[in-house]
Amino acid sequence: MHIHLDLLGGLAGDMFLAAAIDAELVDIEALEAALCTLGLGRGIRIVCEKVMRGAISGTHVRFEGWDLEAEADHRHLSTILEMIDQSGLQPGVKARAKDMFNVLGQAEAAIHGIALERVHFHEVGAVDSLLDFVSAAWIVDRVSASWSVSDVPAGRGTIVTDHGTIPVPAPATAKLLEGFAVVYRDIEAELVTPTGAAILRSLRPSFAPARGILQTTGFGCGTRNMKALSNVVRFVVLEQAASELKPTTESDVVWRVATEIDDMNPEILAHVEQLLLDAGALDVVREPVLMKKGRQGVRLSLLCGEDHREALIETIFRQTSTFGLRVDTVERRKLDRESRLVETPFGSARVKLGYLAGELIKATPEYADCAKLAQVQGVALQDVYQAVQRAAAALLES
Structure with a gap:
């Protein structure tokens, strides 16, 4: 299965859920049962309603039934991760949820210039955002799709938050969207939330055009009904042939x-390598x-892009x-990769x-992080x- 996200009106967490429900990808009772294990209340319900956003009909969702004592206007990242760990969620869901919060936490830490451990969420720490x-x-985790x-x-203007008045997109949102193709719209509104x-x-996700047999679509509606555009996200569910x-x-x-x-002296060659x-x-x-x-000699070889080739040749x-070099092109085959905090x-x-064909097959500690922790903690x-290898192994098992 492949799912293409059409961000017609942007994206928020409730819109993502609503689109999945509208596309009939969600067993609502099973999801409600999972949410009730978070320690926020045993009566959590997902309330769905059909609404119009512009010219499009879709599903809007809201949550009900959490305990009043679970209400909080902010929570620390560590508190949220502990809640997830202690929940009855499946291991894969726990890992994915913690990854989402860690991704957002890293963006917030970078924006505010603080350590990840000190990050606390305001709006995102509220029950409905959790x-x-x-x-x-x-x-x-359930759909197992590409x-x-x-x-x-992206909209324009400003919004008022617990941190004060900030520009749109919010700084953390902009940090998270680095590498994505962003189109600015002449709309004074936050179209993509930090959660989205x-x-x-x-x-x-891939940015390449999606191809396949169209199975179904679903529209998830945001809370606001804007005149300038339909405030919806569309799930386009495709079945792909092996060749696609x-x-x-x-x-x-x-x-x-x-x-x-x-x-040449090996010490000088080490210096050249760093250059x-x-x-x-x-x-x-x-x-x-x-x-x-x-x-006895040493073969010095490097890989580079076209833009750095001539400067690197001159450096050597x-x-x-040496009086001569061999220069040719080679194809690199690389696993899809990402960095995750454990x-x-x-x-x-x-x-x-x-990742190989979407399957996680390797998890390797970053040496620099391990060396820094060893130095700071005064341990071997x-x-x-x-310890990092054990945490990485847990990701593979999940």
């Missing part, structure tokens, strides 16, 4: 530059080789003893995730690395 996130995670997205609409942007970022499925790996073509050297990386090389490798006349000629007894660290690097 339920929006967990519902989206439940849907994504995703693509249209251009992202975090869901998009977590989906890791996403390739198992990404590929690109890069330049390879290589030379063999047998008359090449600083100058834009994608990768630099040194490997021992046996050269003519039985001399100027900084090494929690350990020593603190937070990133792991690099590798091996202990930190193993």
Whole structure:
């Protein structure tokens, strides 16, 4: 299954859920039962109604039935993650929901210049926003689809929040939408909320045109009824033939530059390697080789893009003893990848995730994060690395 998101009027958490319900992708009773395990109340209900937004009829949703003592205008990220961990959600849903909150938390931390552990959410910490996130995670886990997205609409003007008056898109929203194609509309409104942007970022959608047999569509309606556009998001559900499925790996073509050297101090070569990386090389490798006349040497090779090739060639000629280089192009095959934050007894660290045809098959600790934690905590690097490996293994198992 492939789902294309048409962001006609933008995206918010309740619109994502409403579109999935409208497309008949959601067992509402099963989702309600899952939401009731969050510790917010045992009577949580999803109330659906058919409404018009502009010229389009779709579904609007709201939540009811949480306990009054669960009301809060803000919650710390750590509190929300603990609630998810202690819930009765399936492991895959927990991992996806925590990823969405961590993605948003990292954006908020970057905007406000604070550590991730200090992030607390205002509007997003409210009960209905919590339920929006967990519902989206439940849907994504259940449908097990690939995703693509249209251009992202953005309004203009300002909005008033607990942080004061801020521009549209909100700073955290703009941070989350980095890398997405954004189209500004002449509308004074917030079209994509931080919750909607975090869901998009977590989906890791394709931007390529989607193809397949159209199975169904669903329209999720926002709360406002705007004159300038229909405030809806559309789910377009496609069944794809094998030839149209996403390739198992990404590929690109890069330049390879290589030379063999047998008359230089290895310490200088280490310096040259760093110069090449600083100058834009994608990768630099040194490997021992046996050269003519039985001399031991080093093969220095790098990969780079077209825009850095000539500068890197000049650097090698100027900084090494070589008189010649070999230059050719090679195809790279790469796993789809992302960076995700995991929690350990020593603190937070990133792991690099590798996906093959949408399946998570690798989770590797980031060395720099592990080394920093070891230094800060005054413990052995091996202990930190193993703790991060255990957290990474949990992602693979989920």
